[in-house]
Amino acid sequence: MLKIQGLSKFFGDRQVLKDINLHIPSGEIYGLLGRNGAGKTTIINIICNLITPDSGAITIDNQPLGVTTKSLIGIVPQENLLYESLTCAENLDFFATLYGLKGQQKQQKIQECLESVNLGDRSKSIVGTLSGGMKRRVNMAIALVHSPKLVILDEPTTGLDIEARYQIWELINQLRYQGITLLLTTHLLEEAERLCQRIGILKDGQLLIEGNLPELRTVIPAAAILIMHTPLEEMAIARGQSLGFSHHRYGSDLAFWLPEQKSLQEIVSLFDGIAIDSVSVQPVRLENIYVELTRERLELPSALSSSLIS
């Protein structure tokens, strides 16, 4: 559905995108992760034909990027870009007209979209009177009103409470089941983990790695991660090293990469004599991979690196 080949972009002397290659097949949810300024929004701007790349080619549904591809894309921006004094239906009606929908077909599509975001009964509500979660759903409905083949979700749940977030996640999954291709950018790694079939991590305009979660997990040579809180960190680190556990930090958490799965009982006995406030063992999560990759470049095994970055 979406093919990006050799995409590069400079802003002045600064290269913000470096030879990006990406292929998202139909019906896939692809997560694009990276710190602020990594180049995610620049990629979206280029796909939306808002800025032109310096080199590279993009095709959407086998059509080269241009005015015609605008109607193939639906975008859910970070902010709710809505006309607050209009009703939900009027907002959708306005954008549907801009995308060339007319008459009965337009009215049907508006109602369908509002129902798909669970706002069927709020079509006549003024947008300014809705809650943040509802506005975000109207924002989403606008992106869908012209039946796009590719939907770009730019941090769709930022600033929402957990209930509203669950609703948006459910909607995103429904879209996937309808065969729509989705490109999702987010800072919420749990969101990417839950929703995306494949994930790409950008750093300084470069796609460091991409793959599904099991593939990404191979980046960290550990069977599990031990998280420990102790007042005697130095002692714990020394003990961990003597046991062959490499230590890392995730925020204020002290973590050890465990080469093999261990039970909590085993761990407590291995760290015998060190006062431990709390300890937990968790699988390697996207968060760990993301932090390691964006903090500093890991020494990826060359075979793995070339197979993951296509």
Add this chain to the structure above:
Amino acid sequence: MKYWYETRAIAHRILTELLRQQRTLILWVIFPVSMLLLNGFILAEGSKITTTEAFKIAAPSTLVGAALFFSSLGGTISTIVAERESKTIKRLFISPLAGISYFLGIFVAYGCVGIGQSLLVYTIAALFGVKFAGSWLLGMIIIFCSIGSYVGMGFLLGTQFARRTEDVNSLVAGFGVPLLMLGGAFVPTSFLPKELLLITQFNPIYHMNEALLKVSYDAEDLNNYDLRLHFVFLVGFLIVSLAGGWLAYRRMLITERRL
């Protein structure tokens, strides 16, 4: 047809927003009515002429010099600034909307407001015995040229000089009020000293006022040299402001076309 549907959608959206907010529309009714009554009565008293004569002179300047200025120019600036502030303009850039449709949509919306204000001003003037003496068609052309000029100027000012809603007031007041004074919107230009009259010759609002006055009061047509002069200046200004507005809009596209 694409342009027509898009133009209609933009105009419909702006008018719906105005109708829903009501406050702006009410003020756009109050303003020309109060201006016309004040201008008419002051002129009748100051110039020792009949109220009919006074309202005949006051109506064109109240309409094109004051009412349309604030609705078409101020309205256009407000529309653009509001779109930029709420960032909905970015959503428009993502859509297949053509720039020309956006421009025409704003023109049609404020054209509708302008027609409403024209009807209002001349209905009230008619209550004081005023009859539109000249060609209605020429009068309408002058009114639409004025609206087009204001919308073009609104695009220029709104895209280049106003980023926030607060900027609109200072911009309209800073640019507008002196131009209106010199254009004869508040006091007839015959009251102005010679030096200011010279400056006034370069003021488009003066030419709009004078052109409509010549048609509605003196029943002149384009065979009249003075009217032709005012009309040519007005058309020239329309072209310049449309071109300036369009270029400014294109420039804004370059800077704002980012999510």
